[in-house]
Amino acid sequence: xxxxxxxxxxxPLKALHEELGxxxxxxxxxxxxxxxxxxxxxxxxxCRAAAxxxxxxxxxxxxxxxxxxxxxxxxxxxxxPAAVLGLGEGRQRxxxxxxxxxxxxxxxxxxxxGDHLFVVVNAACKxxxxxxxxDSLPGIEVxxxxxxxxxxxxGPGAEAALAALAPEVAEMRFMDVRxxxxxxxxxxxxxxxxxxxxxxxxxVQAEEAEALARALLNQEGVAPIGLGARxxxxxxxxxxxxxxxxxxxxxxxxxxxxxxxxKARRNGGARAGGFxxxxxxxxxxxxxxxxxxxxxxxxxxxxxxxGVTLFHEDAEVGQITSGAFGPSLQAPVAMGYVPAxxxxxxxxxxxxxxxxxxxxxxxxxxxxxxNFKR
Amino acid sequence: xxxxxxxxxxxPEDDLIVVGITEHAAEQLGDIVFVxxxxxxxxxxxxxxxxxxxxxxxxxxILAPIDGEIVEVNEVLVEDPSKINDDPMGxxxxxxxxxxxxxxxxxxxxxxxYAKFIA
Numbered sequence: 001x002x003x004x005x006x007x008x009x010x011x012p013l014k015a016l017h018e019e020l021g022x023x024x025x026x027x028x029x030x031x032x033x034x035x036x037x038x039x040x041x042x043x044x045x046x047c048r049a050a051a052x053x054x055x056x057x058x059x060x061x062x063x064x065x066x067x068x069x070x071x072x073x074x075x076x077x078x079x080x081p082a083a084v085l086g087l088g089e090g091r092q093r094x095x096x097x098x099x100x101x102x103x104x105x106x107x108x109x110x111x112x113x114g115d116h117l118f119v120v121v122n123a124a125c126k127x128x129x130x131x132x133x134x135d136s137l138p139g140i141e142v143x144x145x146x147x148x149x150x151x152x153x154x155g156p157g158a159e160a161a162l163a164a165l166a167p168e169v170a171e172m173r174f175m176d177v178r179x180x181x182x183x184x185x186x187x188x189x190x191x192x193x194x195x196x197x198x199x200x201x202x203x204v205q206a207e208e209a210e211a212l213a214r215a216l217l218n219q220e221g222v223a224p225i226g227l228g229a230r231x232x233x234x235x236x237x238x239x240x241x242x243x244x245x246x247x248x249x250x251x252x253x254x255x256x257x258x259x260x261x262x263k264a265r266r267n268g269g270a271r272a273g274g275f276x277x278x279x280x281x282x283x284x285x286x287x288x289x290x291x292x293x294x295x296x297x298x299x300x301x302x303x304x305x306x307g308v309t310l311f312h313e314d315a316e317v318g319q320i321t322s323g324a325f326g327p328s329l330q331a332p333v334a335m336g337y338v339p340a341x342x343x344x345x346x347x348x349x350x351x352x353x354x355x356x357x358x359x360x361x362x363x364x365x366x367x368x369x370x371n372f373k374r
Numbered sequence: 375x376x377x378x379x380x381x382x383x384x385x386p387e388d389d390l391i392v393v394g395i396t397e398h399a400a401e402q403l404g405d406i407v408f409v410x411x412x413x414x415x416x417x418x419x420x421x422x423x424x425x426x427x428x429x430x431x432x433x434x435x436i437l438a439p440i441d442g443e444i445v446e447v448n449e450v451l452v453e454d455p456s457k458i459n460d461d462p463m464g465x466x467x468x469x470x471x472x473x474x475x476x477x478x479x480x481x482x483x484x485x486x487x488y489a490k491f492i493a
């Protein structure tokens with residue numbers, strides 16, 4: 001409530017959100033729909049059962065170009081531990097921008113789109129990320145795409161809804177990217193998302209975004225979904241929220257994101273290291289981190305949110321970094337960091353809520369099995 | 375019926391006051407997922423935090439609107455907090471309080487004043 005609304009940036013689809021009854025709130029400097037009249041709980045369940053349309057145009061869309069594909073790939077590899085070289089054209093991967101201490105500056109998706117790399121970064125980090133890439137990648141043009149919206153269509157009904165407009169999307173597998181024309185609009189489509197469900201993310205020219213959004217909302221089973229449900233969906237799916245579950249002070253191994261560092265970039269690999277914090281990050285992959293991000297299930301009904309302290313046998317052992325009520329589980333769910341020896345699923349801990357120590361148990365992630373089309 | 379600026383309603387019932395939250399409050403809170411009620415028999419003072427409710431968005435406290443003794447709580451809400459969104463002004467009352475000073479009720483708004491307050 002402390003944020004004022006007058007300095008906020010507006011999404012190109014603001015009028016559509018208002019027409020749909022979206023409740024607009026400040027988020028990462030943008031005025032964003034947190035929910036529609038359906039409400040967070042029903043929106044969440046609708047997305048898991050049918051399909052949800054999210055406007056995530058606040059996120060940063062960045063193109064790396066102006067050099068040959070190998071130079072582009074090796075350039076990005078100098079900033080992230082993921083393998084970029086070897087990612088096939090038309091494929092996307094998850095990556096982390098790291099800092100010299102081995103912490104995480106941001107998490108991102110990058111796609112090989114032939115003559116360029118397309119990168120999607122978090123809204124709150126985008127200015128810093130772009131400056132960082134521009135400063136660090138001489139000879140590569142780092143261009144922020146400011147004239148395109150980003151829509152996400154998520155849920156088991158996403159394929160049918162988007163295929164009604166562009167049948168080719170049914171052939172795409174998880175993390176495929178394609179350029180397709182929908183109603184004359186050039187769409188950059190990936191089969192990916194942030195809900196744990198099958199679905200697509202679609203970059204489209206801002207002036208063509210409203211027609212696309214309306215066409216999708218007209219498909220059977222597609223409802224608009226706000227930021228509130230986006231957060232509970234990603235939490236149930238065990239996905240990190242930057243600035244909360246991962247920060248400048250958490251490492252890839254601590255965050256259990258070791259899978260985002262392919263063999264070629266690890267010690268003994270063809271292109272080992274060469275990214276900020278590599279020495280610490282790669283050593284930690286081998287020795288194991290002292291603490292780990294884990295799933296947590298409070299045993300009562302009370303949601304336990306970010307900042308709640310975790311205890312084991314009266315000793316403070318960690319904190320919750322994300323927590324909410326999980327509508328699909330009809331129970332509270334959380335993520336947080338605990339010492340590695342307390343990270344096994346089933347470990348009984350306590351969390352302090354309103355002055356009381358309550359039982360909470362380590363659980364494996366994701367809470368809801370992913371429903372991707374591999 | 376009386377209303378507080380904290381969006382509670384207070385309905386006299388015999389010598390007790392029944393307390394709940396208004397339709398407006400329930401809408402603002404969003405889907406309610408958790409309720410913690412006080413123990414029956416608790417003596418409370420005005421503005422004590424007596425009930426905790428959590429919606430999908432955040433935790434909120436419900437304050438005792440008057441001094442008195444909590445004589446009955448609505449346990450059904452603990453099992454099914456969504457009742458608060460379904461019928462906040464009716465079945466989904468939180469507690470009944472036996473006022474120690476019934477004149478404290480005079481401080482609160484009537485329905486017309488509350489309607490103006492939230493407009």
